[in-house]
């Protein structure tokens with residue numbers, strides 16, 4: 001098992017591995033209610049998920065796990081790491097059985113704290129489709145502020161929707 005990067009009273013984050021049980025993840029990623037605002041909408045196979053995990057070896061693709069029973073609750077990802085300018089990008093994905101319990105906010109708090117405080121990054125960005133109210137609320141609760149709006153960047157059916165870019169800075 002990979003080492004725990006961050007934890008609080010309820011959850012811990014550790015890097016996902018191809019040998020992890022990915023059955024929950026496979027179900028979530030292929031659920032239209034869960035992937036509406038994600039960029040990958042094509043049906044994913046277990047092999048696709050393993051390739052995705054391998055492609056993020058140099059990023060922080062973390063599973064969110066319950067401290068009670070080690071169940072896999074969702075994922076949080078820091079990617080687009082720019083070591084020259086000390087910035088990176090964060091995304092969040094919580095299994096729908098666990099929505100509305102503060103798990104997403106805790107996971108974003110924990111991984112943001114890890115990259116800003118432990119790893120010394122200066123800035124994290126997060127992109128949220130304007131209609132994704134829960135995600136905007138989550139980032140605001142986690143101390144992110146709206147920095148700019150990219151017009152009509154996300155295609156949902158026949159409609160183009162604005163993307164909101166939230167940011168959080170290292171306070172040091």
Ligand SMILES: CC(C)(COP(=O)(O)OP(=O)(O)OC[C@H]1O[C@@H](n2cnc3c(N)ncnc32)[C@H](O)[C@@H]1OP(=O)(O)O)[C@@H](O)C(=O)NCCC(=O)NCCS
Pocket residue numbers: 033034035037038091092093094095098099100101102103104105106127128129132133134135137138141
């Ligand atoms: C968006 C998502 C990550 C939220 O995760 P979560 O664990 O349910 O979020 P939290 O419980 O921490 O909730 C954070 C806040 O958002 C609110 N919220 C969550 N979902 C909401 C919704 N659908 N509508 C309105 N508010 C919502 C919560 O009430 C809470 O605010 P509050 O404390 O003031 O009540 C989750 O719904 C998800 O994974 N969705 C599918 C993937 C996705 O869209 N990811 C984001 C891509 S940017």
